[in-house]
Structures are given as C-alpha cells and as structure tokens.
Amino acid sequence: MDKATGPLRVAITYQHSLQMGGSERVLEVLAEMYPGADFFCMVVDPSAIPPALRGRSITASFLDRIPLARKFYPFFQVLGPIAAEAMDLSAYDLVISSDGSHTMGVITRQDALHICYCHSPHRSLWDQYHFYCQSLRGPVRWAFTLSSNYLRTCNYLAAQRVTCFIANSHFVAQRIAKYYRRQSTVIYPPVRTADGFISDQVSDYYLSVGRLIPAKRVDLLIEGCNRLKRRLLICGAGSEETRLKAIAGPTIEFLGRVPDARLSRLYADCRAFLFASNEDFGIAPVEAQSYGRPVIAYGHGGSLETVRVNDPQGRPDTGLYFAEQSVESVVDAIRRFEQIEDQFDPVEMRKHSLQFDTSVFIDKFRAFVDATIARAPLDRRNEDLA
Numbered sequence: 001m002d003k004a005t006g007p008l009r010v011a012i013t014y015q016h017s018l019q020m021g022g023s024e025r026v027l028e029v030l031a032e033m034y035p036g037a038d039f040f041c042m043v044v045d046p047s048a049i050p051p052a053l054r055g056r057s058i059t060a061s062f063l064d065r066i067p068l069a070r071k072f073y074p075f076f077q078v079l080g081p082i083a084a085e086a087m088d089l090s091a092y093d094l095v096i097s098s099d100g101s102h103t104m105g106v107i108t109r110q111d112a113l114h115i116c117y118c119h120s121p122h123r124s125l126w127d128q129y130h131f132y133c134q135s136l137r138g139p140v141r142w143a144f145t146l147s148s149n150y151l152r153t154c155n156y157l158a159a160q161r162v163t164c165f166i167a168n169s170h171f172v173a174q175r176i177a178k179y180y181r182r183q184s185t186v187i188y189p190p191v192r193t194a195d196g197f198i199s200d201q202v203s204d205y206y207l208s209v210g211r212l213i214p215a216k217r218v219d220l221l222i223e224g225c226n227r228l229k230r231r232l233l234i235c236g237a238g239s240e241e242t243r244l245k246a247i248a249g250p251t252i253e254f255l256g257r258v259p260d261a262r263l264s265r266l267y268a269d270c271r272a273f274l275f276a277s278n279e280d281f282g283i284a285p286v287e288a289q290s291y292g293r294p295v296i297a298y299g300h301g302g303s304l305e306t307v308r309v310n311d312p313q314g315r316p317d318t319g320l321y322f323a324e325q326s327v328e329s330v331v332d333a334i335r336r337f338e339q340i341e342d343q344f345d346p347v348e349m350r351k352h353s354l355q356f357d358t359s360v361f362i363d364k365f366r367a368f369v370d371a372t373i374a375r376a377p378l379d380r381r382n383e384d385l386a
Helices: 022-033 073-086 129-135 138-161 170-180 218-228 241-247 260-269 283-290 327-343 346-356 358-375
Strands: 010-014 038-041 058-060 094-098 113-118 164-167 184-186 206-209 232-235 252-256 272-275 295-298 319-322
Touching (some): 022 094, 073 138, 113 358, 129 138, 164 170, 218 241, 232 260, 241 252, 260 283, 272 327, 295 327, 319 327, 346 358
Parallel strands (some): 113 164, 164 184
8 A cells, every 4th residue: 555645545345236234234334334335346237236335436447337237137247356356445444345256356556455354165166066056057057167167266266366365254254264265344234123122922924035035045945834724924036936826836825025024023023034055154143043043053164153143152052953954844833932932041142142233343353453554564553544
C-alpha cells in the first residue's frame, strides 16, 4: 500500500446479486461498516440488490453484459476467473472479498491489502465436486467435467493472492486449510439475534426456513413429518418447490417468502426448528435460538458450532442432533425431542444465540482489519477507515 495521505480507499467484492441469502446479510453489514466503499461483482439483477447496497457504487463484470448471463449464471462461470481479473481495482488500498469463488481472484496493487471473508471454497469444485457432477446430465455434465480442472486451478491460485483469510466457521476454516493450504481466522457471520424475543405461547408446529434447493434436504423433513403426521410450516422458495409440494402430505404447509415481522412470530411460536442441511454455518438455526426455540439439526458441519449439545462445560443443550441425512434419522430425532422438550430452557437458548449477534461480528471484523493494517508497512492507522 502506498503512503500517500488521506483515507484508505476500500473495495468490497462479492459473487452476484441474484438472490437473498446469508452471504447477502454479510454484505449489508459490510456496507454499513464501510460507507465509502465501492462494490464489485460478477452479475447484478437490480431487483435482487440487498437493501443496504441500493444507491451504492456497484460495478459488474463483463459477464453482466452477456445476454442471459444473469438467468443462466452457472453456465457462464467458466468465464468467471477471466471476468474477475478484468475488473480494475488498482485504485483501492483495501479490498475485502466476501466470497470463496471468482471475485476472490481480483488483481490488486502490490501494496494493497486483500482480506477474504470466505463463506466457503467453491463447493462444486472442491468438497461437493462428485455430488454436483452426478446432479448434471448429458452435455452439461461433460462441459462441467472438462472445465472444472481449469476452474479449480484458477480458484487455488486466486487464494494464494489473498493477504489473509477470515472463515465464517471452523468447519470452513478446515476446508480452506485443506484445499487452499492457507490458515484463517474464524469470525462467525452476523445474525440479528438482538431482535429476538421469547414468546409466552408455543404452537403445535415445527418450522423450516431457507431456500428450497436440493442441498437443504427439506425433503427429509417433509417425509419425516409425513410419517409422524406432524405439522410442518416451510418458509422459502426455490427450484425444488414443485417437487417438494408433490411429496408433501396434509400436515405440511408452504408459506413462501414471508415478511420479517411474520417470520419472527413463526420462529417464536414454533415447537422446534428443523434443519437437515450440511451447512458451512447456518444462520436460520441461530435465529430460531434467538427466539428461545430448540433446534433439531443434522449433526454435521456448521450445526456443530451453532447448536449446543452435550456441552463439555455442562451448559444446557439448545437442541439435539440426528446422525444421518435420512428420513429414519429425522423421525427418530423428532421422537426423542418430544420426550424431552420440556427440558429446554428458552432463556438459555436465547443467551447462547447472542454470541453470534451482528454487533459481535462488527467488533471482531473491525479489530481484525485494524490489526492487519497495523502490521502492514503504513503511515496510516485504523482511524483512516472511519
């Protein structure tokens, strides 16, 4: 970084604005933390820009000018490394990439700092490669197979250009170490747990919240509740919606995308939150706990860090795990929960969730950036980022 006087110029890169999810919440918080930052991404659908980014400077790559690239973005990702490197960030002193995919590969000045907040190394190229291949058919599968080695090499080399990594969970930190051979600092993503509250009533339904895509395994929750004839409310939309509705019995209700106020009430009043996904972190289970509700989760990945079960320090459980992504395992977990559900303490569950609050993320992220700048050969200090 050069030693010219004046505030540091900050750029924030991310994958795309095509849908809302957990990574978009991180972007919104970063936008608030760095009000002067400019944003860069692969493609932008104006209707899907996170609210906190509206009116901000957002530069999309050349992919955004290709017809149908937004609609069929996965098929254009072979151009992702080239598109990222073509974006000019030479004017910026600090680059924050909220990504583990293509925009992590932007080329920065020699003296610029590049901090990557990594949600995960690109999963379809690394740990989920074979699963993803099996989900494709015909020429698409062959095209992905032929291009994946090139994309994987580009992704690895991009990771070597990053100054330092922040992982959104210890689970992801292990993945960064394995595939990128890089160490990382864990800072959990921001969750609005301070907004939660404990309801004075609990209704007789289970709840699922999230995108309706294959990886979320909502089908297991539906089949489990079908078998037990338990009421399940499902919030969210996605490519799996038609298939999931086809297998849903009379006790399953699809609510689509619901407003925040209604979602809060649904969280607060549910019997328990059901979660079958193998997530990198998983924001929804933390949100459920912020309303004092227990979580029945697949015991793998991020759930092991967000749902407290059999704590070595003896603190109360905030949920329970099921061992396999199978209908039988879900059914068994719900039955076990119903035998002990009166033992869960709403106050303890809400207290547990507060360690993931947005304010904690802001404090830890800012401290990490300040310490990284302090270690750099700069005349400037952290007050330049205010």
